[in-house]
Amino acid sequence: MEAINTICIIEDEVDIVETLTTYFENEKYNVISFNSAEEFYEKSLSDFRGLYLVDWNLPGEPGINIITNIRVKDKVSPIFMVSAFSKNEDIVEGLNRGADDYITKPFSFDALMIKAKNSLNKLSLVSSDLSSNDQLRLLPEAKSFIKDGKTVSLTQREFIIFNHLYQKLGQSASRQDLINQFHNEEKMTERNIDVHVFSLRKKIKPVELVVETVWGTGYKLSVVVR
Numbered sequence: 598m599e600a601i602n603t604i605c606i607i608e609d610e611v612d613i614v615e616t617l618t619t620y621f622e623n624e625k626y627n628v629i630s631f632n633s634a635e636e637f638y639e640k641s642l643s644d645f646r647g648l649y650l651v652d653w654n655l656p657g658e659p660g661i662n663i664i665t666n667i668r669v670k671d672k673v674s675p676i677f678m679v680s681a682f683s684k685n686e687d688i689v690e691g692l693n694r695g696a697d698d699y700i701t702k703p704f705s706f707d708a709l710m711i712k713a714k715n716s717l718n719k720l721s722l723v724s725s726d727l728s729s730n731d732q733l734r735l736l737p738e739a740k741s742f743i744k745d746g747k748t749v750s751l752t753q754r755e756f757i758i759f760n761h762l763y764q765k766l767g768q769s770a771s772r773q774d775l776i777n778q779f780h781n782e783e784k785m786t787e788r789n790i791d792v793h794v795f796s797l798r799k800k801i802k803p804v805e806l807v808v809e810t811v812w813g814t815g816y817k818l819s820v821v822v823r
Contacts, residue, residue: 603647634658653680668695672739675716762818
């Protein structure tokens with residue numbers, strides 16, 4: 598397993614950045630830092646894989662928006678929101694935007710180190726599992742999956758359909774079988790299933806997966822053979 602040990606700090610308080618950088622570098626982590634959203638957008642790496650530590654109260658654009666923008670492109674890397682805002686509604690908002698954890702200031706550096714280590718170890722395991730082109734990793738919380746190193750983002754309904762077809766890879770599933778996966782949606786119909794499958798097909802085509810129509814039955818998920 599190749600370890601992922603890079604941490605991106607987005608924080609405007611210089612003393613905190615310096616302390617965190619020293620603390621993590623002493624533990625053999627690579628650290629990059631930005632003091633504002635503007636600097637992050639201008640200089641950050643598009644293919645970054647690691648842990649993000651994002652302060653909420655930044656000059657200009659707040660960190661909560663940075664998290665939202667990160668999650669549009671990166672569904673995998675862990676994000677910790679670090680903030681002096683400690684009200685319950687603030688914590689809930691940070692987590693809803695895509696943060697994996699919410700760290701309130703002042704915080705324990707030792708506890709943060711342990712959380713960072715655990716999150717990066719999990720990320721390393723996921724990346725290791727995807728080293729083979731034959732591997733596919735489902736990410737239920739993000740309504741996504743990764744194949745061939747590419748993240749494919751789906752809607753909630755598309756993910757439910759894809760997940761069920763993936764569990765029956767190469768086998769057909771009837772439209773009624775797919776409808777039954779939507780336990781809390783009484784109005785789901787066969788027409789709805791067809792519409793979502795149409796959209797799903799377009800999203801999974803770039804990673805050489807296809808949802809085939811099984812006439813008189815329903816659908817099945819297959820890997821494109823070249």
